[in-house]
Amino acid sequence: MGQARPPESTTERVLRLLALLQQRPVWTGPELAERLGVTTRSIRRDVGRLRALGYPVNAAQGVGGGYQLGAGKALPPLLLDDEEAIATAVSLRLAAGGTVAGASEAAVRTLAKLDQVLPARLRAEVRALHDAIATLEGTRIEVDADALLQLARASRDRLRVEFGYDARDGVASVRRAEPYALVATGRRWYLMAFDLDRDDWRTFRLDRLRDLRTSTFRYRPRDHPDPADYVQRSISRSPYAVDARVRFHAPAAVVRERVPAWVGAVTPDGPEDAPGCVLETGGSDLDGLAFHLGLIGLDFEVLAPPQLRDRVAAVGARLTAAARGRGGVAP
Template sequence: MSEAGTTERVLRLLGLLQQRPVWTGPELATRLGVTTRSIRRDVDRLRALGYPVNATQGVGGGYQLGAGRALPPLLLDDEEAIATAVSLRLAAGGTVTGASEAAVRALTKLDQVLPRRLRAGVRALQGAIATLDGHRFEVDAEALLLLARACRDTVRIEFGYVDLAGAATRRRTEPYQLVATGSRWYLVAFDLDREDWRTFRLDRLRDPRITTLRFSPRAHPPAVELVQRAISVAAYPEPVRLLLHADAETVRRQVPATVAVIESRGPGRCLLEAGARDPAWVLLHAARLGHRFEVLGPAAVRELAAELGRRLAEAAGPSTSH
């Protein structure tokens, strides 16, 4: 076979190895129309280029593309290349410090090697995409990776933390999971000094340090639900509780998860809990959903609902019906 043919086959082999975790030699030979001996030679060629291809013997063995000390070139098909380019474009407006610049550099490199047929399509997509950044809360990329490793390795971490009131404390925690809400990152962890689960905003976290103390994972609440309740309900002194005459899934499609907690109360009924500095906003938004609802509490909010109802009735003027 010519050198060009061999190169094409090696690239096809690399593409197959990237598609699934393990391939046997006979499977690869059948897919590429060659002998298993040729597969062994092609694997050696990939290794020489820096691709860490692992080989295991026996039942369940085969060839596997592993992780190496350096990042070799990736082989992307058309759909993967377009998806990567668009994702990098969106990452350029992200919330991780340094990631925007890294995304721009990676996007530039990708653009240089894209085939002409794809480059025009990718640029058209990029030109059509705009992001409304608003107020972003950036977090340090190294700190994010450190916390992720601590969650993975189940080791305790210590860090300084500044709460909403500006008070600074030092925390000792068992980290569980990182949660991103779009504009902010949160760490869900068990606070050893307070003996309870806590959520920590990463932009308020200072000087995180991994200790050498491992821990056994505790029974834990779902991290996403814990963060949702922390930012939509627990952050306020007394949340508004409404009983809506609608299915929970219907209301969840209407109300962002960062705004309220929705719990089913049977067919056609659900509980909405939401905090707000001004409870009137919760009542007005609930009224706009288009469902009947009742105010369960607090008592002051029931009185407020009655007052708002009187004001709205007056604003509508006298009834014209006879």
């Protein structure tokens, strides 16, 4: 004969009750009692215990009534069974590489918390499922979720990292850094870190990063720039052959709606009665930059460089000539 199963403690039963209440909107008392193997009187007592712990459990009498877990500030974290935990983790991994920056950052933060409490056996299933999912080219995942998690933990715990990095010009190097923040912009992920070998702050694109290793050395936090602002300014100017500063005669919020964050940094400029802003951006050549500034569709003036001012005038003259049917007349 097998050994008798030890009696379930009140705490275990209350947790099982909470898990059931999270699985569907409404349960009747008899249904819960049958599931838990207790009387309806025990269910009422356990519901009282949940309420005492801050869980908003609502009860309604009559046909269609029963117990329902309400929403509110007092609702503690969800209890997930294995299938729900796997589904949630896989979804978060996919969202982490998505096209919406805010959602991607939130997904990484949530995934880091969930990954901390997942058993090793579930982590393996999550990784296998994620690797088995194919996405279309237009929505492919560009950054390894494992690397995101590793860097998120290293930034949180103030641990130095080392990794291989392929620069924009194709030059490969090994970098030692103190990671401070992950920033998502458009479909790209960036790491803001203090580069120990170059003794300065740097921005690293995560899809160019490889062989990431986290050390056990904890670093002391340094005074640092705002990560979002630093990354935005780094990526909006450094990749271009021509850097430019342009003042728009429109509020910063209006310009930001038309200029993606990875294209340029927008700073409010001007009095309240005549709001304006300055855009810092760049381009591969003067003609292309002049053309794209015109496409923004707002009045502007070029602050720097002077050569861009001349090209804007030339492009404007060429377009005006074309509109009048005299193409080729302008310089």
